[in-house]
Amino acid sequence: FQSYLFLVNAVLAGYGGLEHRNSTALLCKRDQIPQMNTPLDESAYREFLGLCSHEYFHAWLVKRIQPQAFQPYQLDRRNHTRLLWLFEGFTSYYDDLQLLRSKRIDLKTYLKLVANNWNGILRGPGRLKQSLADSSFDAWTKYYQADENTPNAVVSYYGKGALLALGLDLKIRNFTKNRLSLDDIIRAIWHKHGVTLEGIAEDGLDTIVIQVIGSDFTKTWNEFKTRYIFGSEDIPVQRWLPNTITAKPKSHSKLEKIKLQLGMRHTEVNGWLKITHVLDGGAAQLAGLAPGDLLASINGERVTTARLDKVLTSLNPEQVLTICFYRDDLEHECMTVLDLNQLPDQFDLIPTA
Numbered sequence: 001f002q003s004y005l006f007l008v009n010a011v012l013a014g015y016g017g018l019e020h021r022n023s024t025a026l027l028c029k030r031d032q033i034p035q036m037n038t039p040l041d042e043s044a045y046r047e048f049l050g051l052c053s054h055e056y057f058h059a060w061l062v063k064r065i066q067p068q069a070f071q072p073y074q075l076d077r078r079n080h081t082r083l084l085w086l087f088e089g090f091t092s093y094y095d096d097l098q099l100l101r102s103k104r105i106d107l108k109t110y111l112k113l114v115a116n117n118w119n120g121i122l123r124g125p126g127r128l129k130q131s132l133a134d135s136s137f138d139a140w141t142k143y144y145q146a147d148e149n150t151p152n153a154v155v156s157y158y159g160k161g162a163l164l165a166l167g168l169d170l171k172i173r174n175f176t177k178n179r180l181s182l183d184d185i186i187r188a189i190w191h192k193h194g195v196t197l198e199g200i201a202e203d204g205l206d207t208i209v210i211q212v213i214g215s216d217f218t219k220t221w222n223e224f225k226t227r228y229i230f231g232s233e234d235i236p237v238q239r240w241l242p243n244t245i246t247a248k249p250k251s252h253s254k255l256e257k258i259k260l261q262l263g264m265r266h267t268e269v270n271g272w273l274k275i276t277h278v279l280d281g282g283a284a285q286l287a288g289l290a291p292g293d294l295l296a297s298i299n300g301e302r303v304t305t306a307r308l309d310k311v312l313t314s315l316n317p318e319q320v321l322t323i324c325f326y327r328d329d330l331e332h333e334c335m336t337v338l339d340l341n342q343l344p345d346q347f348d349l350i351p352t353a
């Protein structure tokens with residue numbers, strides 16, 4: 001394209017983007033972009049820049065390089081591909097990386113964004129049940145039809161796909177002693193499928209990866225695919241980092257710890273704290289709580305949205321809890337235990353130098 005247009009609709013509440021071949025339609029909050037006489041919320045603005053970067057990258061990856069399964073795109077039905085981790089995940093990896101490379105953000109900020117995404121994945125029990133290939137294929141029926149069980153059953157091909165791209169980038173850099181990187185793979189995909197507009201087959205990446213990195217990478221690539229694309233293992237990024245970056249266990253405040261151990265999400269309804277999600281392996285699940293329950297008290301203290309943090313802070317990370325709640329307007333009491341094993345792994349990424 002000769003020029004590229006960012007069409008920004010800044011509203012009170014809303015967020016998202018739609019990619020086109022030489023433009024993008026973006027929706028963001030007014031407070032996310034610089035305004036006259038108003039101090040700028042740096043992290044909200046960074047999120048907006050990430051969105052711009054994401055949709056811009058799509059001009060190459062998905063608007064020109066496309067899955068064969070999208071050619072021709074059939075607008076009257078669902079078009080399935082197992083490759084959304086590539087089209088959305090790798091785009092999500094490059095959106096923040098391009099902000100670093102273009103000096104919109106510094107390394108420390110970039111590592112914070114990467115760690116936030118990684119930690120979010122590690123908090124979702126669904127990551128151990130659904131593979132990235134399945135998450136891609138079932139996007140229309142699961143990812144975009146979220147219900148109360150989604151965090152336990154589904155992994156995001158955006159978030160984990162971005163982590164996969166980071167993992168593959170690190171693997172390639174290790175394997176080739178920094179001679180090659182994921183950039184070389186993306187360039188090869190561009191030449192083979194972008195310039196020609198020939199769609200990429202479901203297994204189309206195999207040949208490219210081996211052509212670019214070399215046939216001695218075959219075993220590593222096959223194992224990588226089996227474990228992290230078609231399997232649902234955690235991607236051990238901490239083991240593959242260069243020695244310039246360290247992954248340290250994240251230190252949590254007591255409140256953060258207890259919230260992670262409880263493993264529930266909630267909303268407020270008429271002054272009541274209503275449970276929306278109960279995560280696998282958490283103390284809330286152990287208690288037998290379910291989405292829809294109205295939480296009344298924990299260890300005799302009434303809980304409301306306003307008082308929840310105060311009540312949770314008074315607890316101990318290894319303690320028995322008595323919880324009162326209402327289900328179908330009937331009062332119930334249950335017991336559960338807070339246990340340090342309920343804490344998911346969480347990391348900070350720190351530049352070593």
Ligand SMILES: [Zn+2]
Nearest residue numbers: 054058088091
């Ligand atoms: Zn996207």
